[in-house]
Amino acid sequence: MLDNFQILVAAPVFNVQLLLNGVLVGAVFALAAYGLALVWGVTNVKNLAQGDFVMLGGYLGYELAKHGIHPLVTVIPVAVLMYAFGWIVYKLVISRVIQRELFTSLLATFGLAIVMQQSMNLIFGPEVRTAESGFNTRELFDGLVTVTDIRMISFVLCGVLALVLVLFMKRSRMGQAIRATAQDARAARVMGVDTERVYAFTFSLNAAICGVAGVLISMIWVLQPFYGIAYSVRAFVIVTAAGLGNLPGVIVMALGLGAIEQYSGFVLGAQFQQATVVGLLVLVLVWRRLLLQRHRQALQ
Amino acid sequence: MQQSFQGNAVARALVFGAALGVATLAGTSAYAKVEGDKIILGSAISITGKYSQEGKNARDGYDLAVKMVNDQGGVTVGGKAYKLEVKYYDDESTPARTAQLLERLINQDGIKYVLGPYSSGTTKAAAPVTEKYKIPMVEAEGASRSLFTQGYRYMFAALSTSEQYLSSAIDLAAEVAEKNGKKAGDVKVAMAFENDPFSLDVRAGVLDQMKKYGMKAVIDDKLPRDLSDMTATMTKIKALKPDMLVVSGHTKGATTATRQLNEMNIAVPLVAFTHCESADLVEKFKKGAEDILCPTQWAETLSYKDPVFGTAIQYNTLFLKTYKDYETVPYQAAQGSAAVLIWADAFKRAQSFDTEKLRDTLAATDLDTFYGHIKFGPAGNNISKPMVLRQIQDGKYNVVAPSKWASHKLVYPRAAK
Numbered sequence: 232m233l234d235n236f237q238i239l240v241a242a243p244v245f246n247v248q249l250l251l252n253g254v255l256v257g258a259v260f261a262l263a264a265y266g267l268a269l270v271w272g273v274t275n276v277k278n279l280a281q282g283d284f285v286m287l288g289g290y291l292g293y294e295l296a297k298h299g300i301h302p303l304v305t306v307i308p309v310a311v312l313m314y315a316f317g318w319i320v321y322k323l324v325i326s327r328v329i330q331r332e333l334f335t336s337l338l339a340t341f342g343l344a345i346v347m348q349q350s351m352n353l354i355f356g357p358e359v360r361t362a363e364s365g366f367n368t369r370e371l372f373d374g375l376v377t378v379t380d381i382r383m384i385s386f387v388l389c390g391v392l393a394l395v396l397v398l399f400m401k402r403s404r405m406g407q408a409i410r411a412t413a414q415d416a417r418a419a420r421v422m423g424v425d426t427e428r429v430y431a432f433t434f435s436l437n438a439a440i441c442g443v444a445g446v447l448i449s450m451i452w453v454l455q456p457f458y459g460i461a462y463s464v465r466a467f468v469i470v471t472a473a474g475l476g477n478l479p480g481v482i483v484m485a486l487g488l489g490a491i492e493q494y495s496g497f498v499l500g501a502q503f504q505q506a507t508v509v510g511l512l513v514l515v516l517v518w519r520r521l522l523l524q525r526h527r528q529a530l531q
Numbered sequence: 532m533q534q535s536f537q538g539n540a541v542a543r544a545l546v547f548g549a550a551l552g553v554a555t556l557a558g559t560s561a562y563a564k565v566e567g568d569k570i571i572l573g574s575a576i577s578i579t580g581k582y583s584q585e586g587k588n589a590r591d592g593y594d595l596a597v598k599m600v601n602d603q604g605g606v607t608v609g610g611k612a613y614k615l616e617v618k619y620y621d622d623e624s625t626p627a628r629t630a631q632l633l634e635r636l637i638n639q640d641g642i643k644y645v646l647g648p649y650s651s652g653t654t655k656a657a658a659p660v661t662e663k664y665k666i667p668m669v670e671a672e673g674a675s676r677s678l679f680t681q682g683y684r685y686m687f688a689a690l691s692t693s694e695q696y697l698s699s700a701i702d703l704a705a706e707v708a709e710k711n712g713k714k715a716g717d718v719k720v721a722m723a724f725e726n727d728p729f730s731l732d733v734r735a736g737v738l739d740q741m742k743k744y745g746m747k748a749v750i751d752d753k754l755p756r757d758l759s760d761m762t763a764t765m766t767k768i769k770a771l772k773p774d775m776l777v778v779s780g781h782t783k784g785a786t787t788a789t790r791q792l793n794e795m796n797i798a799v800p801l802v803a804f805t806h807c808e809s810a811d812l813v814e815k816f817k818k819g820a821e822d823i824l825c826p827t828q829w830a831e832t833l834s835y836k837d838p839v840f841g842t843a844i845q846y847n848t849l850f851l852k853t854y855k856d857y858e859t860v861p862y863q864a865a866q867g868s869a870a871v872l873i874w875a876d877a878f879k880r881a882q883s884f885d886t887e888k889l890r891d892t893l894a895a896t897d898l899d900t901f902y903g904h905i906k907f908g909p910a911g912n913n914i915s916k917p918m919v920l921r922q923i924q925d926g927k928y929n930v931v932a933p934s935k936w937a938s939h940k941l942v943y944p945r946a947a948k
Contacts, residue, residue, distance in 0.1 A: 235767065238767070238770045238771070242770060245766055245769070245770050248766050248769070249763065249766055252762045252763075252766070256760070358782060358809075358810075358811075359782045359783040359786045359787075359810065361786060361790060361815060363815075368793075368794055368795070368796055370796065374796060375769065377794065377795045377796050379794050452759040452760055452787070453759045453783060453786055453787055453790075455757070455759070455783060457757065458757050458759055460757065461757050461758075461759070492760075492763070493762065493763045493766075494763075495763075496752075496760075496762075496763025496764065497763040497764075497766055497767055500751070500752045500753065501723065501752035501753060501754050501755070501758060501761065501763060501764050502726065502752065502753040502754070502755060504755070504758060504760070504763060505755050505757075505758065506755075
């Protein structure tokens, strides 16, 4: 462990490699996390199937790419398909639990996650899949640092998508309705906002965002029906740490999380890469609680 | 789901009990160890369930060997020629069922000679039963190291055990180092193994072999079950420049490692992964899969041979001719056939049907087969057949080590792809 740490001190160039790998993939985590925060903030449903939406998007892209479409281009049809899928799931499941207590919606989305995993296992099979972008790898610092074009492209794509989403939320009628519903659903209803439509739209939009993240993941990492959970956990860590309705926070946390995973994998070993994420969640929760306590004391 | 499973088990037990009652009443428990001119072997094996395909491969291997042995006059014991026959039950790929059905084979059907099930898990369930009744079992489909640490006396395995999977890769690294004028002890090894029983077995074997040569592990990462990123490990490889990389993490490990090794332009002189074939590395990565070393139990290009099947390639041809639904011969089938050859050889040498005598004869097996040489260690594992290493060369798997069986030369060092 100490040896690995010494490498980073002696040859700082490897820090660049770790940071690049972490931050570039962190952008994809940010997408899934933003979707989670959106649904959480607007409908108060904590979607435990978030990671499985990512996997499904990846598989749809993979299947479409088999028909000669470049995997990167499949983000568009996948986003449309996932939007439709999200809408169906909303009508079938989410709309029925949205007004219920927290535990009911948690159970419902947990069940949804299991059904999705098993269905993907039946349809696409348990084998690991990857989509080939066919893009090049760039070398920096005499080849000591490498960065793949697909990671750069997906980073930029995530940035553009985030920007579009921010503008959409700020400027469009629907965006305003979503924000109003998130602030106070009852007041929004009184003002004539069709909150039911807002809920359905938000959930479907989230599914579409996850779909895009999934397509990018299929070109950077691998797909497997049961790997969704890792993305769900990451999304929860990011949103919990950043707080709801805090897009800059989500982005910073996601990029940071990507980098932290890389560092813990490097210094502690791959076995701690994900343990660090979960450990981080515990730390964040403890820290939040302490803050909250201090806040309460101040009120008293 | 748990509930229905239990309900199912209860129903099965009832049916089983009823069948047992009827069978006893009617006195139809006809099967015995030897009937007329037939020697009956028994096996509870996966016909349905998650291992149905592998189970079928194994059964086809058993059946082909039985047919060949019988066609060539069968097995002569005490001057009389006997034909072999196998009685199968479907263990539904569940260990509990395997144990139950073996009890039935032994107690009810009177089977005295057992062929193993498919998979380490079911073999683990079968062994205590055969031990209890002191019935010898020749198995060919359970490779887990833990099978051979229990002190079983009546179990014999045709295949190489899981800790051998990558240890021949370490031998190869030592060989290459010495050929290049370096000491084997100077070889730096990077290891990444998944945290599951199979991969940890493989790791234990690698560590043992490294200790033998005095090699050093510069990286020893354990991959979590659902890890899909190895870039941190790869960055370490870049920094530490090991002479060899060994990875065992099922298809995901092989896929992720191949992709990221190539993406990060890393050149490691020797790279060895398990599960190359099942991960479809050649199809997925084309050129990127070149020069990777992959262990295998058996390859049709090996120069092993025996009097029943001839050479490995002849076995290959015969199998594909007999079973039209295969494109290549699965190694499970070859192993299965070898297990039957071991039984046939034991009967011939023992000249007896006595299980104790057969056990001792099996323990002293020293047999050449198309599948490799068979000789059992004290734990019942085959200690004389090495795992073979194949290297992906121009999209084909060519045997490169051990050098005695090599059909092609090792491409060394592996360049960045």
